[in-house]
Amino acid sequence: MANIQLVVFALDNQEYGIDASAVNGILRSKKFKIEFLPGMPKEIAGMINLRGQIKFIYNLRMKFGFAEKALSDESKFIMLNVNDSVCGWIVDEVTDIVRIDDAELQNAPAFITGVNNSYIKGIGKVDDRLIVILDPERILSIEDVESIESAAVVK
């Protein structure tokens, strides 16, 4: 039976999942300093220096319309390979890495995918837990990435 692996993380007590194959790695937020970038949309928290390379960090809370929350000891950056570049998401905590059979996957309701450009790829069930599986490529739209790239060049 076919299955996928999910990197599971928490945001405001809700668990979300991302396909592990899209994940480049996980960083502890306290090991890095986020440098603020002026003139950026509020979804972009800033940039970090990852082993000599500049990587942009997204504030997923802003993207989802959640309340702002300061970084804690447990906060992580999930680094993703999206559109041929690597960028990070701020999450409250990376809780798990799970393997889910296709049978336990449910596609996103049609009214969501149909109405707008939904970020939700589907819902995964692990025992009692319901994991909202996100689509990184849709969250980090081409426009977003381009605007970041161009801003960085201008700077």
Next chain:
Amino acid sequence: MQANSAKGQQNNWGRQSSDIQNIKLADVIDLKFLQRFQDDFAKGVGLASVTVDPDGTPVTNPSSYTRFCMDYTHSTECGDKRCAESHRKGGEEAARTGKPVVYECHAGLIDFAAPIMLEGRLIGTILGGQVLTELPDEAKYRKIASEIGVDGDGYIEAVHEIRKLSRESIEAAANVLFDVANSMSKSAYHQRKLKAVVETLSDGVSQISATMEELAATATSVSGTQSSLNQEIKNVNTVTGKIDEVMEFIKDIADETRLLGLNAAIEAARAGEAGLGFGVVAQEIRKLSGDSKQTVGKIKELTTSIKESVDKTVSMGNETTSIVEQQAAAIQEVTASVQELLSLTEQLNDLAGEV
């Protein structure tokens, strides 16, 4: 300490009660003064007088003794003996009644005996008299002269020289001697008692003073010990603080290990089938880091509870210190009062010595 002071007091009272048993006339009346008084009194009133101790032994010289007694009655052994017997009887009667007694002596003269009593105990007797209340009956004295073996004519001549006094005068004179001697000895005795009490008081106060000094020293040492104890306990807090720092470091390592496990799992996932085995290892690493973190939490609970205990102990220690300081202050106040008492007893002692 209490037992000691009680014992000390008992000894003092014991000394006092034995005092009254051993007290002598000379202890309470200045004999030189008594002699002068007795001489002057005898001359003034015209009565012979002598003071004897309870055994009958004279403690003063005879004052104004008559020729009848000195040259005749006492001149023979028989007369002397009869005189002594007569004195003894008079003295005994006086001691028994506790009052002056006027009686006729073996040689027919009127004598008196005034007892000197102290707390109901005889310490001496003033004997006196050698007078007559009426003209002598010659036949009676001739008979006595022949009994004691002295010259009858001389004896009659001597008895005529004897002074005549009314019985009231003799009794009054005896009363004066009795009152003066007794009140003198009584006041002197009370003074001695007062002195003894003052000494006891002084001893007691001195002892209290010494004890207070000891207490003050102890309080100071307790205070010092408590301070070092507090310091030592605070050191425990410093150590637990350091343990917490180490725990923080271990927790950080656990977090780092967990991250390593997560990243390893991701790498394994990306490797597909080839990464399956590595995925299991990655999971084990994550589990291990979870255990480490849990242990850190438990240790932190322990160090927190140690800290709370230490804080409580320190606050109790501070309370003890403040109580001990209050005690020391109280002791100082008591010591000052005791010093005042001590100087008062010294004044009392001086007064008791002066009177």
